[in-house]
Amino acid sequence: MLLAVALTILSGAGVLRAQEPNLVRNPSFDQLDGQGMPLGYELGGDAAYRKSLGNPKLDASDAGIVLDGAGIEGSVSQTVAIDPRQGRAYSFRFRGLPQDSFEVADNGLFMKVEFFGNGAAYDGKLKQLFPIIQQARRDLSVNGDMHVGGAAVWRDYVLNFYVPFPQVDRVKLTVACTGGGEAPTSSAPQPDRNLSGDDFDTERGPAGFGRGPQPKLLDTAGHSFFVTDFSLIALPEPASSRPKAAPAAALGTGQLLPLGGRWFYAALPGETRAPALFDHSNAERLLYRDGPGGQCEIPFFDNMSATLRAGDKDLAGNTVTADRLVADNVTVRFDAESMILHTHGLPNHPTGRFPEEGFGPGSNPNTIQEQDETYYIPLVPKVNPNHFALAGVSSNGALNMGPIGVAVNGVVFFNPFDAGQMDASNLMDRCCGHPNPFGQYHYHKYPICLNSPWSDEGNAHSPLIGWAFDGFPIYGPYESANVMAKDETGPAALNAFNIHYDSQRGWHYHVTPGKFPYLIGGYWGEVDRRNIRRPRGNGPPPGGPPPDGPPPF
Numbered sequence: 112m113l114l115a116v117a118l119t120i121l122s123g124a125g126v127l128r129a130q131e132p133n134l135v136r137n138p139s140f141d142q143l144d145g146q147g148m149p150l151g152y153e154l155g156g157d158a159a160y161r162k163s164l165g166n167p168k169l170d171a172s173d174a175g176i177v178l179d180g181a182g183i184e185g186s187v188s189q190t191v192a193i194d195p196r197q198g199r200a201y202s203f204r205f206r207g208l209p210q211d212s213f214e215v216a217d218n219g220l221f222m223k224v225e226f227f228g229n230g231a232a233y234d235g236k237l238k239q240l241f242p243i244i245q246q247a248r249r250d251l252s253v254n255g256d257m258h259v260g261g262a263a264v265w266r267d268y269v270l271n272f273y274v275p276f277p278q279v280d281r282v283k284l285t286v287a288c289t290g291g292g293e294a295p296t297s298s299a300p301q302p303d304r305n306l307s308g309d310d311f312d313t314e315r316g317p318a319g320f321g322r323g324p325q326p327k328l329l330d331t332a333g334h335s336f337f338v339t340d341f342s343l344i345a346l347p348e349p350a351s352s353r354p355k356a357a358p359a360a361a362l363g364t365g366q367l368l369p370l371g372g373r374w375f376y377a378a379l380p381g382e383t384r385a386p387a388l389f390d391h392s393n394a395e396r397l398l399y400r401d402g403p404g405g406q407c408e409i410p411f412f413d414n415m416s417a418t419l420r421a422g423d424k425d426l427a428g429n430t431v432t433a434d435r436l437v438a439d440n441v442t443v444r445f446d447a448e449s450m451i452l453h454t455h456g457l458p459n460h461p462t463g464r465f466p467e468e469g470f471g472p473g474s475n476p477n478t479i480q481e482q483d484e485t486y487y488i489p490l491v492p493k494v495n496p497n498h499f500a501l502a503g504v505s506s507n508g509a510l511n512m513g514p515i516g517v518a519v520n521g522v523v524f525f526n527p528f529d530a531g532q533m534d535a536s537n538l539m540d541r542c543c544g545h546p547n548p549f550g551q552y553h554y555h556k557y558p559i560c561l562n563s564p565w566s567d568e569g570n571a572h573s574p575l576i577g578w579a580f581d582g583f584p585i586y587g588p589y590e591s592a593n594v595m596a597k598d599e600t601g602p603a604a605l606n607a608f609n610i611h612y613d614s615q616r617g618w619h620y621h622v623t624p625g626k627f628p629y630l631i632g633g634y635w636g637e638v639d640r641r642n643i644r645r646p647r648g649n650g651p652p653p654g655g656p657p658p659d660g661p662p663p664f
């Protein structure tokens with residue numbers, strides 16, 4: 112459930128504004144028409160509707176559409192009205208999962224947008240998706256359980272486009288598989304085929320893979336591609352052109368107000384002060400500059416609301432019986448020293464089903480629970496001259512147990528170990544996370560499922576995915592086109608902390624799929640100790656990091 116926020120919600124943060132940025136109707140495919148088909152969608156060929164995608168015993172995912180490879184054609188579409196006066200830059204995305212045996216012929220899987228207005232059709236724009244899947248299989252399979260299956264995960268597929276003519280008032284959004292039978296022989300990435308019109312896209316690009324035995328818990332042997340969570344979002348013009356943070360005038364829509372460190376507020380025309388609180392209603396105007404003269408990230412865009420799912424526990428520990436939107440899952444404010452992030456800790460993507468039952472030893476007995484946590488991310492990180500990294504494969508105190516950083520969706524990062532010094536990277540769900548005994552959902556490795564406004568397809572330096580508690584930013588796995596940071600050698604090589612330096616971003620961490628320490632290998636900088644504590648709001652422990660009690664997770 113991406114941005115389907117149509118409720119006004121009372122919360123501790125006050126009354127949040129009602130809004131509905133997602134222009135797609137029935138984005139989660141859960142409303143049905145008289146025939147039992149998803150309301151508002153057109154299905155073509157052999158596209159099939161399912162009330163739950165994947166294995167309902169394993170995955171807490173939304174309803175959606177199944178497309179098959181293997182020579183079978185199918186499509187799912189929705190036609191959406193737009194108002195071109197509201198701006199002409201849009202982002203069409205959906206969440207997809209390619210099962211391990213999903214194959215199509217060249218160009219057999221794509222997403223496209225077609226333009227209509229005044230009774231006429233105006234062509235469209237199309238993006239090939241199978242190359243992205245191939246690249247993920249080549250680069251990210253090792254991110255999975257036992258270093259297998261990490262490419263068969265939920266992730267966002269994104270097509271950003273510019274409406275070519277002002278008279279366009281409808282767009283048709285389609286994901287389609289044209290089958291074709293033969294598996295592709297070439298793994299070369301295909302460029303986007305731009306059928307017409309402007310293309311402001313500065314997106315990162317294309318994606319391969321290795322097969323192995325099926326992971327122990329995953330139901331990935333099939334040959335389907337799952338589709339859900341359609342969204343069409345008007346991009347704010349500053350964000351749509353991925354601006355350099357300076358000069359502010361280049362944005363054309365008001366001032367860029369500094370918030371401290373690398374943070375800026377893209378003010379509306381006439382606005383002279385930034386809001387005191389950032390939430391889902393203004394996240395698209397909260398910019399993080401990569402570095403001096405660098406590009407701007409909009410890290411919290413589409414990342415501040417989440418769903419508390421039926422079966423999970425609320426803050427009070429009660430089991431929730433129906434999915435509940437938590438619009439203010441993440442909120443952010445600033446003081447002179449810190450970006451202060453409050454989170455309910457709920458993942459805004461599908462997860463495994465917890466507790467895991469019936470899978471024998473290694474099954475996670477915990478339940479995902481809503482949290483109430485505040486983290487302090489230093490605005491100006493300082494290198495700690497006394498830093499040291501994890502040594503080898505056992506914890507030496509370089510990183511505390513419990514949270515060590517926070518992702519842009521408010522889910523926390525943990526070190527590579529669970530209690531008992533087990534390498535935790537093999538105990539995750541299909542979205543790279545799992546809950547600990549406090550119900551706190553967390554990542555021990557690259558969370559491919561994370562939303563990013565700029566999809567990471569491996570053709571440029573990855574976007575920001577979060578921060579360590581020392582304030583240094585954590586980026587996705589790629590250093591440049593088709594080169595993962597973990598494979599860099601020489602001056603650009605990552606050190607034992609998984610950090611390196613470049614002139615644009617300064618010191619920054621990278622995640623290293625399949626390669627210890629996966630996230631960060633130690634704190635390069637000085638940590639705000641307020642962050643080091645047990646979950647559930649307990650204060651910092653008197654004598655350093657808390658122990659992590661058994662059982663694992």
Ligand SMILES: [Zn+2]
Nearest residue numbers: 590596619621
């Ligand atoms: Zn880098």
Ligand SMILES: [Zn+2]
Nearest residue numbers: 525529535664
């Ligand atoms: Zn864990």
